[in-house]
Amino acid sequence: MSNSPRRLIVGNWKMNGLTADLSEIEEVAWNIGELSADVAICPPATLLQSAVRITAGSRILLGAQDCSAQEGGAYTGDISARMIADCRARIVILGHSERRQYQCETDAIVRRKAEIALSAGLIPVICVGETEAEHLRQETLAVLKSQLQDCLPAALNETAVVIAYEPVWSIGTGRVPDQGEILAAHTFIRSSLIDAYGSVGAQLRILYGGSVKPENSAEILALENVDGVLVGGASLRAASFLRICEATGT
Numbered sequence: 481m482s483n484s485p486r487r488l489i490v491g492n493w494k495m496n497g498l499t500a501d502l503s504e505i506e507e508v509a510w511n512i513g514e515l516s517a518d519v520a521i522c523p524p525a526t527l528l529q530s531a532v533r534i535t536a537g538s539r540i541l542l543g544a545q546d547c548s549a550q551e552g553g554a555y556t557g558d559i560s561a562r563m564i565a566d567c568r569a570r571i572v573i574l575g576h577s578e579r580r581q582y583q584c585e586t587d588a589i590v591r592r593k594a595e596i597a598l599s600a601g602l603i604p605v606i607c608v609g610e611t612e613a614e615h616l617r618q619e620t621l622a623v624l625k626s627q628l629q630d631c632l633p634a635a636l637n638e639t640a641v642v643i644a645y646e647p648v649w650s651i652g653t654g655r656v657p658d659q660g661e662i663l664a665a666h667t668f669i670r671s672s673l674i675d676a677y678g679s680v681g682a683q684l685r686i687l688y689g690g691s692v693k694p695e696n697s698a699e700i701l702a703l704e705n706v707d708g709v710l711v712g713g714a715s716l717r718a719a720s721f722l723r724i725c726e727a728t729g730t
């Protein structure tokens with residue numbers, strides 16, 4: 481365990497959260513002091529700067545849920561990686577299946593965003609995972625192989641990229657792959673990262689995401705090569721998110 485990367489727990493608020501909900505982030509920020517894991521919340525962009533301000537001095541990391549594939553300029557409505565870094569946010573989720581589905585994001589776009597995020601000093605959390613149909617056809621590893629080949633930045637010289645394995649059919653459904661399936665996916669991702677980046681790949685964090693709750697987080701986090709979790713619904717309330725964070729131990 482001692483050679484394992486430091487764990488990372490990320491909350492993805494999606495398109496949820498108004499000013500009144502900032503108190504949930506504050507509560508998380510001031511209650512993670514003794515944990516040995518890194519903890520991050522990615523609220524909607526409208527709350528990012530306020531979230532950074534009210535948690536200054538705590539250990540929480542703040543992040544965005546997406547960034548533009550462009551550096552800047554005439555792209556109405558987009559938010560650049562540099563703008564996110566300028567808010568003093570530290571991470572950015574990229575290639576979430578909801579963006580792939582609703583915004584038609586391709587692997588090539590995700591790779592471009594990851595490269596721009598890295599050059600802005602952000603940690604990209606790159607999401608990969610199979611659909612339900614692909615799962616039923618037992619194509620999970622083939623899908624992961626192709627997504628990793630096409631999404632990962634070409635070169636990395638530090639452990640600044642995070643991969644999140646998120647089976648699409650598990651997101652928001654309450655259905656979680658069995659332990660053997662999670663283990664197989666994470667083992668495959670780890671060997672792909674080592675193939676791509678050598679010893680750096682052995683230290684990159686691989687998160688599991690999909691219906692993680694306080695009730696199942698400890699058993700998921702105990703699996704080899706699961707270096708943390710990406711949490712949607714259960715991250716919206718401080719009480720449930722903190723229980724998941726606490727499953728990493730002190």
Ligand code: PEP
Binds near residue numbers: 689712714
């Ligand atoms: C997610 O949105 O990345 C996610 C994993 O959602 P949930 O935890 O609600 O399944």
